[in-house]
Amino acid sequence: MALFIFQFGLLQPIALIVNSQLPVAVFTVGLVILMLLKNNFRIKLYVIAYFIFFSLFYLLNGLILSKNLWLTVTLFIGFILKGFSGFLAGSLNTTSKELYNAFLRIGVLNFFVIGTYPFVPFFDSMEYMRFGYAMIPSVIMFWFEVxxxxxxxxxxxGMTIYSTVITVIYGSRGTILVLLLVILLSVLFSKKLAIGKKLFISVFFGIIIYLVIKNDLVIKIIDYLFFDLGIKSYALEKLRMMVIDGIAESSSGRDVLYSSILFYIKQNPVIGYGIGYSESVLGLYPHNIFLQIMLESGFIALTCWLCIWIYCSYKYRILSMEQETGIFKITTLVISVALGRLLVSSDFWLRPEYWFILSILVNYQRNRNLE
Known part of the structure; x- marks a missing residue:
């Protein structure tokens, strides 16, 4: 399970050598086969049920609404290999302690594999976004540990501070959102913190944020790193642009993309235009899970997904009350990574961590570990 989440970072050196992300795809298929062999090809009933449901929905949606059947079929294969393979991985039996220790060990390995990204010329062709999202799970595990x-x-x-700094400076801005989500979830759902302490922490951070904004500390820090220290990374450049010129100017075209998607949604808000419509018409992933669902399947599908998310939130609440150390921390990590990424990028059908955490929460039962 840990290998499934960390495989993207671990395989980046090989991917850079062959100049392709194919090794990641091959490794994913290998992990799925290994999972099936380990379980003697026994698949849990809920996994089969969800696979049938989402497959039927996907294919019927494509056949009825999509104008590009070939694209629908291609994306469906991608969904099985990239997305739903995460759902299968999340169904594996383990214990809270084993899960946490596995994530921590693989997180350390991931750190040593790609941690020299800013200083080794070999990694120059590795995109900043790939580095950020590959490193962020290690960063979170290190913070949990310390x-x-x-x-x-x-x-x-030392590893915690170093990994955090290079991820913020050289990774994508989405990783900062991921870290904020981890903090928010950890505080709000902590059983150890009383309501009064949670309120105090919230107010304290609110005051800190207010003082930082009021005194322009963000731009001062960025300018110090960018000009004085000469760390002219793309991430810092975008952060500086966002602070000075606003979010729209630094959105890398997302403002235009979102405006186009909203235009289409307004024309057909009930059932949408079919899966893959954004890729087919606009040539880009929707870069926001809510807009994607509305564009592809309309308000009806969004309502169904909201019901699933409410159910998963209920499961997460139960899990947090029991404070199963390993499961609570790992679910918090993966929720933050999945949500932090899908709010600003990617396609949720193809994000393995999204389906991974969906499976864990659906499968979780009270007073049991992860069985």
Whole structure:
């Protein structure tokens, strides 16, 4: 399960050598086969049920609404290999402790594989977005570890601070959103914190954010890194543009894309235009999960998804009340990575971490680990 989430970062050196992301796809297929062999090709009933439901929905949606049948079929294959393989991975039996330890070990390995990204010329062809989203799971695991340790460990703290800094400076802005989501979920759903403490922390961070904005500390820090230290990364350049010129100017064309998607949604808000419509007409992924659902399947599908998300939120609430250390932290990590990415980029049908966490929450049962 840990390998499934970290495989993208672990395989980047090989992908750069062959100049293709094919190794990631091949490794994913290999993991799926290994999972099936390990379980003697026994697949849980809920996995089969969800696969049939979403497959029928996907294909019927494409046949009825889509104008490009070939694109629908191609995307459906991608959904099975990239997306739903994550759902299968999330159904594996494990325990809370085993899950956490596996994520931590693989997180360390991932850190050593791509942690030299800013300083090694070999990684120059690795896109900043790929680096950021590949490194962020390790960053989160390191923070979980140092915050949970009773004794100060300089090695863990060194890796934590270093990985956080290079991810913020050299990764995409979406990784900052992921970190904010981790903090928000950890505070709001912490059983150890009383309501009064949660309120105090919220107010405290609100004041800090207000002071930072009021005194222009963000742009001062960025300018110091960008001009004084000479760290002219693309991520810092975009952050600086966002602070000075606004979100729209630094959105890399997302404002235009979102405006186009909203235009189409207004024309047909009930049933949408079919899966893959954005790729077919606009040539880009929708870059926002809510807009994508409305564009492809309309308000009806969005309502269905809201019901699924409410059910998963209920499961997450139960999980947080039990405070199963491993499961709670790992689900918080994957929820943050999935949501943080799908709010500003990608296609949710193809995001394995989205389907991975969906499977874990659907499969989770009270007073049991992850069985």
């Amino acid at each position: 915050m949970g340790e009773k004794k100060y460990n300089p090695i863990w703290w």
